Amino acid sequence: MIRFLLSRFIQGIIVIFAVITITFLILLASPGGPFRSERTLSPEVLARKMEYYGFDKPIPVQLWRHLVHYATFQFPESQVFAGRTVDEIIISGFPISAAIALPALLLALCIGVPMGAQAALRPNTLEDRASQLAATIGICTPSMVLGPVLAILFGLKLRWFNSSGWFDSSDWVLPSITLGLIYSAYIARLTRGSLRETLAQEFIRTARAKGADDTTIIFRHALKLACLPVLNFLGPAAAGLLTGSFIVETVFQLPGLGQFFIASAINNDQELLIAISAFYAVLIVSFNLLVDILQAWLNPRIRLQA
């Protein structure tokens, strides 16, 4: 277990440094240089700025400087938001993204797992078909349609929530529901499929033969094994929630991390772009590691291998 964690940790560090390098290389290929949008700069000012941010150095030196910054937690200054370091900016934007993503994930699990479990227990009944239909509709509804519909309905028409912006303490609700409903559809389908497969196995038949009721069978025996594919899905889903957050933050005009990323891509803010990419990589790596540990804990048959 320790060896496995260690090897995953090292792999994670490789991922983060690779992401920094790739982002740097993509930016390097961008035409026009780092201050291309500020056309009015005089040559002297431009040279001073280039020197200040280190863009006058040879490419390998620049890359090395980035890597050293992150290895030593000496985070650089943003080029566009002058005077603010990139970690300050991330810390200001990330809580908004997290305040949407976490309730969305919880909502997805709270709707998806019971819905899928109900359907799996009563296969091919009306209930099963209805929940499968609902899940299919959820999967086929993109967030850029559901988001505006919810904003109009609960924001402009019913006035329960603001239709956009980040002002009130309830502004996370509509974006979270948008993301949560869509992910609950995927989770319901996965839960149904894997629970049906688990319920067909022999240890469940044995438990039934011993007289265990539905609740005992589901909670004590089946769900533990059946939620493994769901857990497996949650790793990529973390990345998906990030993607979804780009859309949802645009629809609801939230000043989250996704918006900072798009803005800094358009402004060519290299330091901030590298920092946000690296931060997303850290999130994905941590989430995948968490999923691996949970899986090993739930299923003793999985031996963690380095």
Next chain:
Amino acid sequence: MSHHAEQSISPMHAAWKRLMRQRVHAVALAFLVLLVLACAVGPMLSPYTQDQQDLELKAAGPSAAHWLGTDSLGRDMGTRILQGGRVSLEVAFLATAVAAVIGVGFGMISGLAGGRVDAAMMRFVDIVYCFPFINFVILLMVIFGRQFWLIFVAIGAVEWLTMARVVRGQVLALKNLEFVVAARANGASFWHLLFKHLLPNLVGTIIIYAGLTIPGIMLLEASLSFLGLGIQPPDASWGVLLGDGSRVMDISPWLLLYPGIFFSATLLALNILGDGLRDAFDPKSMSQQ
């Protein structure tokens, strides 16, 4: 005679028959074929072009002249939806093809090579799996001016990983079967084994995963275009139309509704067909359905 024909039915034909056994699969396939035809031919038959403006009819509802209404610049929505569908479908299929070529190539080489090469290649896939790809795609789009070819190359380069893993698993299972061992004993080269013996046996797997990948890619393209980073106006894709529509949906809701219906119905048909293909080519997975 008919008895013979039944015995020598090819795997492809058998899968086709299994697919068509359920009416919903046939309906989904028919819908997609009609949609592709409509998107290919429709814009030519339409009396309007996608960027032709009728400024008297800004954001007008459906009428006899414009069946699906006009958008806020007075352009015919029906024509734009079909034209946009053409772009969305093109991106989806081309990007899937890119993903399939990279994924199948990588997975086959990794599986057949085995040993250290395989371990290194799969470790590479593990690492790449953790990349925040959406960031890379957004960066590429912003920097390189949102060119059409770049969209499907970028998306395809993101979506090949699952294909590589699945194909490698299949190759590992296949490569110790007798016909491969026999070919190897006869001195078949690495590439000969790969293309002549393994690839034909992977067709089913490739079709299954291509089918499951297409709807995801359509969503990704729509997301990029929605953010203004994919297909650029005045050209349309469904993502562009959804983006335009969502901005004016409180005043002219049909501008979101109609492209939304087309997009969701297409995703639905693709999902149904994808599941159907999986069952048809891999009857074991029926139990999961």
